[in-house]
Amino acid sequence: MPDKLSLRNMSSALESAISIAQQRHNIISSNISNLETPGYKAKDIDFKTAMAQALGSESTTALARTNAGHIGQNTGSEPEIEPFEEDGEWNGFNWMSIDKVMNKMTENNLIYRTATETLLRKIAIMKEVIREGGR
Amino acid sequence: MNFLDSLKISASGLFAQRKRMDVIAGNLSNIETTRTEKGGPYRRKMISVVAEPIDDFGDMLGSQIEGVRVDSVVEDNTPFKIVHNPGHPDADKDGNLQKPNVDLVVEMTNMLMARNVYAANVQALKSTRQMVMKALEIGKT
Numbered sequence: 001m002p003d004k005l006s007l008r009n010m011s012s013a014l015e016s017a018i019s020i021a022q023q024r025h026n027i028i029s030s031n032i033s034n035l036e037t038p039g040y041k042a043k044d045i046d047f048k049t050a051m052a053q054a055l056g057s058e059s060t061t062a063l064a065r066t067n068a069g070h071i072g073q074n075t076g077s078e079p080e081i082e083p084f085e086e087d088g089e090w091n092g093f094n095w096m097s098i099d100k101v102m103n104k105m106t107e108n109n110l111i112y113r114t115a116t117e118t119l120l121r122k123i124a125i126m127k128e129v130i131r132e133g134g135r
Numbered sequence: 136m137n138f139l140d141s142l143k144i145s146a147s148g149l150f151a152q153r154k155r156m157d158v159i160a161g162n163l164s165n166i167e168t169t170r171t172e173k174g175g176p177y178r179r180k181m182i183s184v185v186a187e188p189i190d191d192f193g194d195m196l197g198s199q200i201e202g203v204r205v206d207s208v209v210e211d212n213t214p215f216k217i218v219h220n221p222g223h224p225d226a227d228k229d230g231n232l233q234k235p236n237v238d239l240v241v242e243m244t245n246m247l248m249a250r251n252v253y254a255a256n257v258q259a260l261k262s263t264r265q266m267v268m269k270a271l272e273i274g275k276t
Contacts, residue, residue, distance in 0.1 A: 018270070022138065025266060029141040029259045030189075030200045033148025035252045037203055040186045081199050098255055109262045116269045123273070 014119045016054035020047060021112035027081060028105045035098060043081050044104070047111065140189050140200060141263050147202035148256035151184050154205045155249045158182050159242055166237045169225040176225075177235040179211035211236055 024045045034040040158180050168177040186201040213236045221230030 022266070025138075025263065026141045026144065026200050029144040029148075029263065030202065032252075032255050032259045033144045033151070033203045034186050034201060035148075035255065036248065037184050037186045040201070043199065098251060102255060102258065105259060105262055109265060112266050113269050116273065120272060 011119060011122060013055060014115050014122070017051060017115040018112060018119070020045065020050045020054065021108055021115060024108050025105070025112065028101065028108060031101050032105070035101070042101070045081055047108075138263055138267050142260065143189055144200065144202040145256050145260040145263065147187075147204065148259075149253060151182070151203045151205050152249045152253040152256065155182050156246065156253075158208060159246050159249065162237045162242050163239075165235060166239060166242075168235055169223070169232060176215055176233045177237070179213075179235060179237045180208050181211055183207055183209050 024047065027043050027045060031042045031044075162179050165177040171177055183206045184203050185206045187204040188199070188201050215233040215236050217231050217233055219230055220226055220232040223232045226232040
């Protein structure tokens with residue numbers, strides 16, 4: 001009987017987290033390189049929403065799960081990119097404050113590294129189990 | 136969608152800010168230039184930048200993620216400064232001399248901005264690198 005916290009479930013959640021963090025990093029990089037572009041609208045992905053979407057996504061085309069023991073299918077839905085509220089307009093263009101953007105980038109970097117590190121430790125545990133069990 | 140995209144984006148940001156620095160340096164070095172090939176004093180130059188999607192057609196999100204591109208170098212059309220200096224060879228018959236419309240304070244401020252945005256892009260690049268290095272650890276153990 002699959003456990004909520006089984007390795008498979010856990011690693012698919014971590015995979016989603018890593019993938020979302022990576023996409024978010026691209027978007028934040030884009031915001032940074034366009035810090036002084038007139039008319040550019042800052043964008044962002046809401047990590048929580050995207051994560052909930054990735055974990056709970058079961059579209060109609062997904063494989064049917066008639067038994068709780070069936071393995072779900074990752075539908076791979078893309079997270080939504082939305083404009084994020086900024087400090088408003090100044091001199092005719094959308095002013096983004098550099099500190100806010102950098103803050104977002106650092107935060108996202110931490111999320112990414114945490115998820116990767118957790119995945120690494122999960123794998124280490126699995127390896128340990130395999131090694132000890134083989135004796 | 137991969138890390139190469141964010142590297143490209145950061146690189147475009149670095150390039151744009153470096154170009155901007157070039158233009159600012161040109162303005163500063165010509166702050167007293169009263170004679171140019173086109174005639175008249177030096178006109179202040181600026182760069183105009185536009186956001187440009189990273190070309191990744193296979194990707195739905197690709198079109199929404201934009202790098203920056205230096206569109207053109209434009210001239211500032213504000214009037215020249217006029218000072219009274221009858222001894223100057225470029226002065227007109229009333230002794231008035233037209234000087235470039237370059238403002239030292241404006242240029243210095245822009246230079247600081249360019250430097251900060253450049254640094255921000257470098258930081259983004261470093262962050263990308265950290266993430267890639269971390270991701271590479273997954274296969275290592």
